[in-house]
Amino acid sequence: MPWPTEQKQMTRERILGSAVKLFSARGFDNVTINNVMRDAQLTHGAFYAHFKSKHELYAGAITAATKNSILAKAQEEEGCENLNVTNLIAAYLDIDHVQQKTPPCPLAFLATDVANREEEVRLAYTKVYKDLITILNKQLNHLPSRKGRILALSALMIGGVAISRALYDEQVVMDLLGACRKYGEELLDEGDVEA
Amino acid sequence: MPWPTEQKQMTRERILGSAVKLFSARGFDNVTINNVMRDAQLTHGAFYAHFKSKHELYAGAITAATKNSILAKAQEEEGCENLNVTNLIAAYLDIDHVQQKTPPCPLAFLATDVANREEEVRLAYTKVYKDLITILNKQLNHLPSRKGRILALSALMIGGVAISRALYDEQVVMDLLGACRKYGEELLDEGDVEA
DNA sequence: GTCTATAGAAAGATAGAC
DNA sequence: GTCTATCTTTCTATAGAC
Numbered sequence: 001m002p003w004p005t006e007q008k009q010m011t012r013e014r015i016l017g018s019a020v021k022l023f024s025a026r027g028f029d030n031v032t033i034n035n036v037m038r039d040a041q042l043t044h045g046a047f048y049a050h051f052k053s054k055h056e057l058y059a060g061a062i063t064a065a066t067k068n069s070i071l072a073k074a075q076e077e078e079g080c081e082n083l084n085v086t087n088l089i090a091a092y093l094d095i096d097h098v099q100q101k102t103p104p105c106p107l108a109f110l111a112t113d114v115a116n117r118e119e120e121v122r123l124a125y126t127k128v129y130k131d132l133i134t135i136l137n138k139q140l141n142h143l144p145s146r147k148g149r150i151l152a153l154s155a156l157m158i159g160g161v162a163i164s165r166a167l168y169d170e171q172v173v174m175d176l177l178g179a180c181r182k183y184g185e186e187l188l189d190e191g192d193v194e195a
Numbered sequence: 196m197p198w199p200t201e202q203k204q205m206t207r208e209r210i211l212g213s214a215v216k217l218f219s220a221r222g223f224d225n226v227t228i229n230n231v232m233r234d235a236q237l238t239h240g241a242f243y244a245h246f247k248s249k250h251e252l253y254a255g256a257i258t259a260a261t262k263n264s265i266l267a268k269a270q271e272e273e274g275c276e277n278l279n280v281t282n283l284i285a286a287y288l289d290i291d292h293v294q295q296k297t298p299p300c301p302l303a304f305l306a307t308d309v310a311n312r313e314e315e316v317r318l319a320y321t322k323v324y325k326d327l328i329t330i331l332n333k334q335l336n337h338l339p340s341r342k343g344r345i346l347a348l349s350a351l352m353i354g355g356v357a358i359s360r361a362l363y364d365e366q367v368v369m370d371l372l373g374a375c376r377k378y379g380e381e382l383l384d385e386g387d388v389e390a
Numbered sequence: 391g392t393c394t395a396t397a398g399a400a401a402g403a404t405a406g407a408c
Numbered sequence: 409g410t411c412t413a414t415c416t417t418t419c420t421a422t423a424g425a426c
Contacts, residue, residue: 005409007409008409011409011410025311026311027224027307027308027310027311028224029222029223029224029225030224030311032400032401032402033401033402033403034401034402042409042410042411043410043411043412044401044402044403045404045405045409045410045411045412045413046409046410046411047402047403048403048404049409049410050409053402053403054401054402054403107358108307109307109310110307110361111306111307111354111357111358111360111361112222112303112304112305112306112307112308112357112360112361113222113307113308114361115222115304115357115360115361116220116221116222116225119363122361122362122363123363125361125362125363126361126362126363126364126367129358129361129362129367130364130367147370147374148370148373148374148377148378149374149378151370151371151374151375152351152374152375152377152378152379154354154358154371155350155351155354155355155358155371155374155375156347156350156351156354157354158354158357158358159306159349159350159351159352159353159354159355159357159358160350160354162306162307162310162353162354162357163302163306163324163349163350163353163354165306165307165310166305166306166307166309166310166317166320166321166324167317167320167321167324168314168317168318168320168321169321169325172321172324172325175342175343175346176346176349176350178343179342179343179344179346179347179350180346180347180350182343182347183343183344183347183382184347187378190385200391202391203391206391206392227418227419227420228419228420228421229419229420237391237392237393238392238393238394239419239420239421240391240392240393240394240395240422240423241391241392241393242420242421243421243422244391244392245391248420248421249419249420249421
């Protein structure tokens with residue numbers, strides 16, 4: 001590709017990093033272009049030299065979020081497969097993830113926020129989701145009924161975090177996260193017997 | 196309570212009905228007060244005779260949504276307990292629910308939308324969530340490890356529907372919903388042996 | 391209680407200087 | 409490419425007549 005200067009690429013990535021952080025925390029409509037650009041230490045006029053629209057930024061942020069997220073870590077690790085997934089489940093369904101103290105996964109943080117947007121955004125979300133399924137598939141290639149179990153596990157993980165972020169009751173959140181971790185793992189252990 | 200005229204109550208409920216429908220479909224920020232009032236066949240000036248603010252309407256809609264939802268049906272039914280939950284799981288994780296052809300459950304449709312709002316809204320969401328857990332608890336009072344299994348099941352159901360609404364791939368959606376139904380029920384069947 | 395009209399604020403996008 | 413300034417639209421909330 002005939003690519004722009006290295007400086008521009010770096011600026012673009014700084015904007016995307018700010019966008020990931022802010023959109024995950026507050027959703028599409030509660031973040032302004034000004035918010036993002038200020039966080040990236042620029043003024044809002046400079047935005048349109050990098051992105052066509054706010055929606056394009058949003059779709060880009062969803063894709064970019066995976067680069068530093070919990071999922072990326074799991075993707076890198078090879079071997080010792082079942083343990084990797086156990087670690088992923090534990091890190092994903094951790095209160096630190098819910099509170100965005102670790103890099104947020106857009107699948108959980110933006111699920112219903114994405115549902116109402118146009119194709120471009122939903123396609124970005126779908127791609128990230130399929131990547132998660134692919135990761136789990138590779139790590140769990142010994143598991144019987146693999147496909148169904150992995151899909152159910154993904155709903156358990158994403159749902160657990162999404163609900164936890166909405167609830168206003170600390171104790172229930174801790175109970176919910178714990179239960180999702182426990183029965184998420186059980187979903188994998190019981191693969192010995194085919195249903 | 197010294198209550199308003201019957202006519203006013205009915206109007207208020209018509210507004211709430213429109214709010215449930217529209218907020219569930221599009222989220223808080225993509226619905227205007229004008230949209231809601233037009234749907235309720237009024238003009239937007241009349242809104243503030245019924246609600247203090249848009250946020251109050253939103254919180255009210257989350258609470259009101261349960262009155263006609265899938266959850267309400269499950270709550271009414273007595274006896275034949277395990278079957279009721281099986282029916283609830285099937286109806287909740289149905290493509291018709293995802294496409295809002297049956298009354299939408301705000302727990303799934305508004306999960307990440309609620310996370311970013313103030314206390315009043317999150318408390319309404321938390322109340323509805325606890326009601327769901329209570330329903331499941333009553334219907335499944337024979338189940339061992341009941342508490343944890345029910346929490347995990349709730350995440351599976353809500354997560355399955357929330358993700359399905361975001362995805363832009365029909366086949367993946369159908370696979371996901373099917374897997375959530377299957378392993379959601381498995382979560383209940385395997386209660387015979389304590390883990 | 392409902393209407394029409396409008397105040398007031400916010401934010402996406404663009405223009406033009408440097 | 410980045411800046412400041414502004415255009416333009418949209419929307420919440422209020423005012424005041426009926």
